[in-house]
Amino acid sequence: MISELELFRNETLAEGLVKAIRRYDGRPVSIMEVCGTHTMAISRYGIRELLPPNVRLISGPGCPVCVTPSFYLKSALELCRRENTIVATFGDMMRIPYKGVSLLTEKALGRDIRMVYSPLDSLDIARQHPDKTVIFLSVGFETTVPVTAIAVLEAAQQGLDNFMILSANKTIPAAMHLLSSDPEVAVDGFLYPGHVSAVIGSGLYEELAKAYGIPGAVTGFDPADILGSILYVLEQIQDNKATVANLYSMVVQPGGNPIARGKIDEVFEPSDAVWRGLGQIPGSGLRLREKYRSFDAWSLINGSVEERDEEARGCRCGDILKGKCLPSDCKLFGKACTPETPVGSCMVSSEGTCAAYYRYQ
């Protein structure tokens, strides 16, 4: 099957799509790619440079590490300094600076911080260390949250009471509504996230297209997929239509993955959440339901950290996450802020807009 999928990378097809896109002669448009992995792919394949000047790609808030507010990091730093505590986290989270400190610098000081690939790995750590509290730093959208939900359910079933999570999990729909309705953002079309959509399905986007008159396409991550989606959106704009195409139907079904959504719903309930750069979005976060509250590491913080998001001086991650400016518009970009010495979260994760621009442009 993979050899047939290689066809997606077929240069002739990509060339045909690029030629078709270049024939677009309508009004100038901004198309937002919502997902961080798309941002990375667009930069890696140089897609931005292939587009005519009247078609601009802007990056949205689809990198979970990037949208995690500073108070979350402050809380994580507090937790890693507790006695008999192991903090388990994805690699990207280790490097986000908060007032000159990061989980990586704390690790160098001897705190027990472990990098994991999956929330399920942090359960193994909890099993191996029954005398310590293992706290998983739970960030992510609908692709990662169901896996965290499985981890919590397994911990509950197995009576692993030394396992906890610090949830900054978020859901995409409320953010999409905000971005669609914000006149400052002014998006003309969306490239919808491929892997989040595998869980939530493509139905939501039909609603958005109808409500705001903005067309879009669910897309995969190969050049032809992305180019085809851009072309679809341009055709829609030219024809004054706002419908949604699913160009990633090999993975994304209209109804998404109901088992995954069921797991999320079993373990989590919606809550308000602060997004870096976007502020508080009602109903866009997830907190543990009452039944699983004993796994909630926020109870250890107990209100001692104020829920405020602070940008480092000069950092424009907030504007970049809303697509209001490009990384090159930030004075710190490539100078004080590089992947080796990141100032803002968008330069930390490989899925971050600034990191992708820095690496490939």
Add this chain to the structure above:
Amino acid sequence: MAIPGEVASVSGDRAVIDITGIRREVSIALVEPVNVGDYLLVHAGCAIAIIDKQEALETLELLRQLAGNIHD
């Protein structure tokens, strides 16, 4: 980032998948019963979708049409 892999073996809610020669155990608790030879999309140690070959080929056809539409 999510990656596709081919199912090499299945045991309960775990499967061993082959990702271009590298084998790794993943959870399959979120997808329908899977069979050896299926392709799975794996994210954070867990399969989140079964990849549909027929749909993949149809998308390819759609892309060809999109590219062709403007040429004509």
